[in-house]
Amino acid sequence: MTAQLTEPAARAWQADPYADALRAGQGPLYLRRHDGWLLPLEVERWCAEPDAADETVLARCTGPVLDIGCGPGRLVAALAGLxxxxLGVDVTPEAVTRTVRAGGSALCRSVFDPLPREGGWATVLLIDGNIGIGGDPAALLRRAAELTAPGGSLLVEVATADVDERVEVHVEDGAxxxxxxxWWARLGTRALCAEAKAAGWAPYDTWQEAGRLFVHLIH
Known part of the structure; x- marks a missing residue:
């Protein structure tokens, strides 16, 4: 996977329904598959303060933290406040604007583009289903390994179901x-750990909070 291959997805996330939802701070917003499958996107939660599940992620962050697909930046802003x-990275200008407005630092670019401190991040985050970015978890996990310092951590939010799929989707607002x-991907714990091992990651811990499921990987 290269930065060039992620460009169509980047344009999709810059589309009006997603940017408009972030601007408003609320949905409805969905990922829809061509066969009609629908995944509601939790825009209100993304735009709110960190919740109890987010706090468990923040508590596991050590050293400099890179949030891949930071969205409106609640985690980046919370860390900055501490x-x-x-640093947050997101392909959507409105997401970066909201992150900066909230007090965080963010860059508008793909994770596959050159980034600051490559190989020096102590903790890298793939939260809110962002293991799905690009529809190629193996490439994303390899890229995360390039960004993370030796011995560093990758904190990944996974699907609560035992799922392993790559699907073509689009964002829609229901109106x-x-x-x-x-392309997007959805992985449960078992699928993530299999992909992670091939990319040089070792499982360290898993935990659940408020109906959300997370995996802690070590580089």
Whole structure:
């Protein structure tokens, strides 16, 4: 996977339904598969303060933190508020704007583009299903390994179901607005750990909070 291959997905996430939802701080917003399968996106939660599940992620962050697909930046802003070094990366300009407005630091670019401190991040985050970015978890996990310092951590939010799928989807708002199609992935714990091992990651811990499921990997 290269930065070039992620460009269609980047354009999709910059489409009006997603940007408009972030601007408003609320949905409805969905990922829809061509066969009609629908996944509600939790825009209100993303735009709110960190919840109890997020706090468990923040408590596991050590050293400089990189949040891949930071969205409106609740985790980056929370870490900044604690005096921690944290950077968000997102392909959506509105997401970066909201992150900065909330007090965090963020760059508008793909994770596959050159990034600051490559190989020096102590903790890398793939939260809110962001293991799905690009529809190629193996490539994303390899890229995360390039970004993480030796002995560093990758904290991944996974699907609560035992799922392993790559699907073509688009963003829609339920009122006729829709973005371009792009590839996305959904992984449960077992599938993630299999992909992670091949990319040089070792499982360290798993935990659940408020109906969400997380895996801690070590580089």
């Amino acid at each position: 005096g921690r070094t944290a 006729g607005g829709r973005g371009a199609s792009f």
